[in-house]
Amino acid sequence: MAQLGLRTLIADAGQDRHKMLAGELLHPVAIEELTAFGFREALSTDGAPIVGFAVVDGAKTALLPYAPGNRGLGIEHHALVLPLLDILERRRDVQVRRRTRVNFLSDGPDGVEVTLSSDGRSERVRARMLVAADGRASPLRRAVGIPEEHDRLSTMVGVLVDATALPHAGRGHLFIGGPAPVLAYPISSTRARVMVDLPLGSAPDQVRDPETLSGVPMPLRQAILDALAREAPLVSASETRQLEAAYKGHVVLVGDAAGCCHPLSASGIASAVRDSRALEQAMRTAKNDVPRALAAYARARRPANRTRIALASALYEAFCSETVEMAALRGGLFRYWERSPTGTRISMSLLSTRETRMSVMAREYARVVAHGLVALGVGSVRAVRGPRRAVRAGARLVASALPHVRTAMAGAVEDRILALPPPHAQVPAAAESLGSSRASPSRS
Ligand SMILES: Cc1cc2nc3c(=O)[nH]c(=O)nc-3n(C[C@H](O)[C@H](O)[C@H](O)COP(=O)(O)OP(=O)(O)OC[C@H]3O[C@@H](n4cnc5c(N)ncnc54)[C@H](O)[C@@H]3O)c2cc1C
Known part of the structure; x- marks a missing residue:
């Protein structure tokens, strides 16, 4: 948005990324778009190159390659996300507020009103558009009343092991020979993340059950058990959330807030970054006319998101x-x-x-x-x-x-x-006239 000349403020509630079990494998699409947005530096300090996936079912293995010349990246979650905010903070055209929560107040013809809360202080802010990139539980989506279909699928339990325990260097792994998939990928030159998928309602301890890890070959299975004995694992739910609408009024959903799925395809970050690009392109084409741009954004992002889910x-x-x-x-x-x-x-x-x-x-x-x-x-x-x-x-x-x-x-x-080109009837007349009178690119 800042690159389009819009006054831009980012408020991040500041979830502790070190304690989160979340995206750590970036597909080439995510790397290309993050680089194009100016975040190359965050992708070059740490991590392990990824050349494709290995799907392992007992004695059978299938190697799925990226297209020639394409590379993904495995990187620890906090090592990816925290530098992104640092880079934004150094930009002059973006205001970054850390440990600041956005609360939705109202939406009107000229935009939204929210409060920004931090350290017991609260400030009212008006904006022409609110981009809610606030994760799959998205408090902002709930506040504006965009309905969703929500299925909890399983509990994921994650540990770190020595990268040499993976059977195929430089690949994301899916072990499917056991009762449920186990995901693993290198996140640096020495370490790999392993995530075990447990049925809903299981205690994280069930990961030690010999049957649970029966689809994982040695020495990786032993490495997982050793890691569990050494440290408390990270735990996260996996779920599917699907939405019919990606925006309402002047509030637009991006990333997990706009839909998510089981992490076995490791597609969440690629999808979030694609959303950002789709929004940027929609705003550019609509010359920063928010209602027009949001309708175009919703149309543009829908096919890719629906296919991946x-x-x-x-x-x-x-x-x-x-x-x-x-x-x-x-x-x-x-x-x-x-x-x-x-x-x-x-x-x-x-x-x-x-x-x-x-x-x-x-x-x-x-x-x-x-x-x-x-x-x-x-x-x-x-x-x-x-x-x-x-x-x-x-x-x-x-x-x-x-x-x-x-x-x-x-x-x-x-x-x-x-x-097909959108029929004009899809853009409400009020929004159309409102938008054309506010197409100046220098508004926030
Ligand atoms: C176990 C697991 C493994 C995964 N593995 C992969 C993988 O390997 N590769 C991959 O691509 N994806 C993976 N994913 C998915 C990936 O983590 C998500 O798709 C990605 O993190 C979505 O990014 P986001 O920015 O939309 O949301 P999030 O990363 O959830 O970020 C939301 C942010 O919003 C902030 N926030 C929330 N509410 C407010 C508020 N009111 N005001 C201000 N800020 C707020 C939070 O503090 C947080 O910083 C995995 C997910 C899980 C659960």
Whole structure:
């Protein structure tokens, strides 16, 4: 916003980032956009380069590469976020208020009124636009009354281990051979983060249960147990939140506030940074006319966000469920990846949000289901033995795929509609005239 000439104030409530289990793997898209926004320095001091993912199911491993020349970054959460604020604080065109909470008061024709509270002091501020980047629980989203669908999925328990314990250097890892996925990635040249996904309602202690870590190979499994004996783990809930609206009046949601999903695709930061770019472009195109820009922003961000949430939900179900059809789907995934180097690249580009089209997700899902049916036919799905069971599992696999393919196809159609120029009727007349009289780029 400051780069567009707008007077900009950032207030951050100042959550202790050292105690947060949150985003630490940045896909190439996130790095490119953060660099373009001027944050290169924050990405070069620490961290480990990432070349793609490794998905490990017992003895089978699939390596999913980023596109040639693309690199991701693993970096400890606080080592990424705190320098971002330091960099902003050094800019002359942005006012940064640390340990300051924003409370929404009202929204009117000229913008919003909020209070900024810090150390028992409170100040009223008016602004033409309030960007609520206040995380998945988003107090501001609740205050303005944007409804959401909310599903709690699991509890994530995270520890730090020696990076050499990871089977594939420089990769994000998904271990799916146990009861639930375990995520791991290097966050520096010497250390790696491991996150174990526990069913809802489990005590974090359950991570020590031998069954829980049964999908993790040695020596990593031992390294996790040693870390748990040494230090208290970090704990966080994983959840899906989906919203129909990304803005209301002059309040716009960005990042997790505008929707989130299970972290197995590590797509949250890439998505948040994409949102920021979409908002910047919408404001630039609308010449800082807030109502017009917010309508355009909501349209622009929707396809990518919807695809990543649908993908993460489908994969999480495939990796966690013990049903025969999901065992067949996992068999189909590995069969597809073994036979198609292009398939491994497309899967990685979907996971990393480089590819955002629902039509591509639908096509890939259908291919995996087809491979799952073949895997059942040739008897290579461990959990399904005998032709009768294979036929039943095949029928269930097709039935379970239908809702996902339907969602993806509906999304693909919506993407096409959203790509059409907006009908003028969608911009309220009042907003239009209000906006055109306030297009000066020097307002806050
Ligand atoms: C266990 C776990 C692992 C994850 N791993 C990855 C990963 O590897 N890669 C990835 O890309 N993503 C990952 N994510 C997701 C990622 O952490 C989020 O997508 C990302 O942090 C979202 O950033 P944000 O800025 O939208 O929100 P947040 O990072 O939650 O930041 C919100 C900020 O708003 C502030 N705030 C809140 N309320 C107010 C208020 N009223 N006034 C002022 N400030 C306020 C808070 O103090 C905080 O600083 C993971 C998430 C979880 C839970």
